[in-house]
Amino acid sequence: MLPSPILREIRDAVMSEFPVREFFVEQSVPVFVIEPCDTKQRFLRLYNRLYVRGYMPTLRREGERIVLRVYPRIIRDLRGGNLPLILLLITIGTVALSGYILGSSPSMILFRIINPAHPSPFLFALIYTASVLSIIAFHELSHYSVSRYHGITVSKPHFIPGPPPIGTFGAIIFQTEPAVNRDQLFDIGLSGPVGGFIATIGVAIIVVALSATVTPLTAQTLVLSGAAAASYFPNEPLLLILITDIVRSLAASPNQPVFISPLHFAAWIGCVITFLNILPVWQLDGGHVIRAVAGSRGHRIASIAGLIVMVVAGFWLMALIIFLLSYRRPEHPGPLDDVSPLSKSRKALLAVYALMLTLCFLVLHTWF
16 A cells, blocks of 8 residues: 555645546555546646656546556666677677678679679678668667657667578667657657668668669670579569669660669668568557557557568568567557547658558568
8 A cells, every 4th residue: 555645645646637536546556537638738747747756657548437547667777788789799790791791692793793893792791781780770769769759768779680691680679668648659659660761761872873784685694694683572662663763764874774783682671671660560660650540459450460461471480470479468558648649740640651661561572
């Protein structure tokens, strides 16, 4: 049971912001039944007031009632010591190794014959490493910046090393508490894909600069010999198809075939990262966005649809992993204030969400 002075302080704080219909204590948790009102700014002020006192309110609809509960705040240590730096250094090594292997491949050797100005294996490994890690870093730092803007404490990015041909499994950050309302949840969920998407476009511009035109006879010879393909990825995202068209349009002779730099693989990885993260599944970034827009029931329906899309697209292993992870906790926890609606400006930004999902959508060609 909470001490009387603390309970009285919590009660006074809540009643100073909300019209309270009923108040009682349930298993040491103060519970307030709230009269209908404009809840968003009231709850935000209450949250800021109680947060510094070590408490965290939640606001939920329970049937016809609006119920506010106040819990002790759980304080987590997110400093992580030197682990983020160690993981970053290891990931730089694994990504650089992947870049060197790609830069030493027969197709790359052939590309340098066609375009002698193209980087050597070592320099290409450096460019590839910077490209892949910048996409991941922009993604995570966008989450970090928006979280900090909303006053949510988050950890430094934890990069995850991986084997070739990519060299990494991405990165993650941890936060101490949930988003306060649906606006914050939407912002945090959308910010990462937007940052990674912008970085992917930047990498694609570098691909344009490193690509070269060839004569039709040379292109035909390369394709027939198996040294090159009409496309590195038969099922490419629309974004890279558009960029390839831009490369062709900017060529000295637009009708000539274009030999796209193998750095194209880094841009493709950026599209994969954006596509998978923005799918409306469980607690992926797209799951946060849809949870903020459609609530708990809409999120469940979208997660099922998103997993189906993931399987059909060829990412069945990731779909299986997410399904197993979500099996024990299928419900998205939602924001602390799950009553206040999403702002109209955020709803308008769903157009950006839909555009990124469309441009980055791809199907692994190995399925067909």
